[in-house]
Amino acid sequence: MVCAWNSSWGNKGVSMKNSVEVKNISFSYGKTEILNDLSLDIKEGEFMVLLGPSGCGKTTLLNCIAGLLDLTDGQIWIEDDNVTWKEPKDRHIGMVFQSYALYPSMTVEKNLSFGLRMMGTAKDLINEKIKKAANLLQINELLKRKPSQLSGGQRQRVAIGRALVRDAKVFLFDEPLSNLDAKLRAELRYEIKKLHRDLSNTMIYVTHDQIEAMTLADRISVMKDGLIQQLDTPKQIYNKPANLFVAGFIGSPSMNFLNAKFKKSNQNIIVGNKQIDISKYENINKLINDQEVVFGIRPENINIEKNENSIQCKVELVEPMGADTLVWTSFEGNPISIRLEGSSNFNLNDEISISFDINKSSIFDSKSEERI
Ligand SMILES: Nc1ncnc2c1ncn2[C@@H]1O[C@H](COP(=O)(O)OP(=O)(O)OP(=O)(O)O)[C@@H](O)[C@H]1O
Ligand SMILES: [Mg+2]
Missing domain, CATH: 2.40.50.140 (Nucleic acid-binding proteins)
Incomplete structure (x- = not known):
């Protein structure tokens, strides 16, 4: 069934079914509470953007979903599976970070295949997946190079490719474009949007760049101090901001x-x-x-x-x-x-x-x- 907030590409849309359910989670660093009783449902195939100022808890929330941080309370469900206490590798997720985190001594090809080799995936299957990801991301020509021989944008494509080959049901992106210059950012933003159109996986994308949020998202979750201020479509958030914070945060120059x-x-x-x-x-x-x-x-x-x-x-x-x-x-x-x-x-x-x-x-x- 296709939902009311059809993806802006308009072809595949978003399912009514939840892909990721964040249920009343809390998280603290020592005595400092970062997230308190936060809940968020992300639909299958939805492009959800977490947007908010620096320090508001976006990365913390993403890392809780990924399983890189242990919750103090609450549950995380991915594809009808309670993964609250599961290892990151068992959560069917692919993650792309702000820093590319590629292995410098390995070629692009080896970087892409590393995770699969560790899991003991058959060689033919690995090659097939790499070919597919490389085609999608247009990095076929770069497979034999090392990261030091790539531009920033190319490195980030490889980092995205590494998440792609894992056949993740859910992709988590933490500010993947913030190290790139304005032109490259715009180009790769377009690529990521196309990727989502073609793959229709669930994507959760952290940014503090409102243009990225507005252009990519099916829905945006605007955060401040660990709390969701408004969860809605980009249009609705821009035209009907729920409060003064959201109104002032979205739009440049400001309202x-x-x-x-x-x-x-x-x-x-x-x-x-x-x-x-x-x-x-x-x-x-x-x-x-x-x-x-x-x-x-x-x-x-x-x-x-x-x-x-x-x-x-x-x-x-x-x-x-x-x-x-x-x-x-x-x-x-x-x-x-x-x-x-x-x-x-x-x-x-x-x-x-x-x-x-x-x-x-x-x-x-x-x-x-x-x-x-
Ligand atoms: N390892 C840590 N130990 C203690 N506090 C931390 C740690 N990591 C983050 N914090 C704090 O948790 C809060 C939320 O941080 P988080 O990294 O989630 O913010 P963010 O929204 O991703 O910000 P940014 O846009 O700058 O990446 C911040 O106040 C930060 O100082
Ligand atoms: Mg962050």
């Missing part, structure tokens, strides 16, 4: 935030000395009079236009970025970035009128920081 107070009588929010009509906000009925809120609006949801609800401000900085131009201004002392077409032509100190796409905004309660 613009204005501290405000809601007035029910005219459905306006008061920002400093100014008012903004938010009657078109999707959840306007949930707001209460005098509620302290944070009004959030993404740079691309601000228009330069004059209407009854527009605001006068001045251009303070222009950043041409090729396809887009970012114009910076401020409103009641708050910096505001506006994303415009690359061809837009504004200069420092230009007077502009801006208006907000209220139906695309997000409003958060100031205290709970939850989206209303």
Whole structure:
């Protein structure tokens, strides 16, 4: 059965069946608790991205799933099998780390076959698997070379190949592209996405790069301090962030935030000395009079236009970025970035009128920081 969040390639989709179940797990380093009662289900064939700032516990969670760390509490199930106390090699997983961790003295071919040779796999079968992985990753020409004779991107392909030949049901990736330059990252990101399209294995992919998360994931799990803040499709996380943290973490430049107070009588929010009509906000009925809120609006949801609800401000900085131009201004002392077409032509100190796409905004309660 195919699930609602069809993979963005649209051909194979994601099954309803769970492939990996993380059940109420806790993990501590000594007395420091890193994960506390965390649960997460990953569907068969799903590309799940764990996204969050440095130190939030992404690698810890991945290593718990892989069996490299022992849980203090909870269970891990992989393909209907309770693997909580099983060795990593018995979990049907393939892992790719941030550092390639290839054996320097072995050729690419030997690096790829190492795990299989250790398991006593027949030679013909090993050759067949290596051929298949090398074809998929386009490293056929490199099989006789040693890692030192490869570029960073090629080494990372070999590291991925090493996980592939093991016929894993689930692939775990821990920031596999973070050592590569921007161009290579983009290329390999595309390769990984194609790989997932072709193999349709379950993939759990750790990154703190939001572009990687947005482009690769069927669903993203946004983490902070060992807790999952939001688990949803990339679109939903971008457009309807569950709280201020998620809203500020996803998107570059960040969502613009204005501290405000809601007035029910005219459905306006008061920002400093100014008012903004938010009657078109999707959840306007949930707001209460005098509620302290944070009004959030993404740079691309601000228009330069004059209407009854527009605001006068001045251009303070222009950043041409090729396809887009970012114009910076401020409103009641708050910096505001506006994303415009690359061809837009504004200069420092230009007077502009801006208006907000209220139906695309997000409003958060100031205290709970939850989206209303
Ligand atoms: N061996 C260790 N001993 C003690 N604390 C550790 C150890 N490894 C990690 N930690 C701590 O556990 C927390 C979570 O670390 P983890 O490596 O899971 O973060 P991360 O989200 O993967 O971060 P990054 O994006 O930097 O890789 C951090 O506060 C880190 O300092
Ligand atoms: Mg990490």
